[in-house]
Amino acid sequence: MALTTSVPDLGLDLRKVPDLTDAKTRKRLSHAAIEVFFRIIEVWQLRNEDAMALLGGISNGRYYELKKTRRGTLTQDELTRISLLIGIFKALNILFSGKLAQQWISRPNSNPMFHNEPPLLVLTRGGMPGMISVRRLLDSRRGGR
Secondary structure, three states: OOOOOOOOOOOOOOOOOOOOOOHHHHHHHHHHHHHHHHHHHHHHOOOHHHHHHHOOOOOHHHHHHHHHHOOOOOOHHHHHHHHHHHHHHHHHHHHOOHHHHHHHHHOOOOOOOOOOOOHHHHHHHOHHHHHHHHHHHHHHHHOOO
8 A cells, every 4th residue: 555645735836837937938928917017007107217127127128118019028037026016916906995005005104124115115126035025015914914
């Protein structure tokens, strides 16, 4: 009799995670990611400079081309950043009413991680680690912690 162990599905099944090192996968995901990114930027009413910083400090030319055409293949880093922003956007809209969900990112916040500054500064200055921190904070609040 063979002993088998059951591994709970924690949403970490790497077979389900897209391979962002694969150019075809990045190309397939990019159009939708670009569309969602610019919709989030519009809803949050962010400046172009902040939007460029959220994508990792991309150049003006690349940013305005993406904004104009909504086409192009994003890098692994850019796709990951947009994924984090989608999670933040979703969490805000679950936690707060429409207006507060839209403004939360740009309003001063008394949480110690923000130092009474807008969370946008953590997202833009902190790069991906900052985005992960904000996402974790919001996800923990959604979980009631």
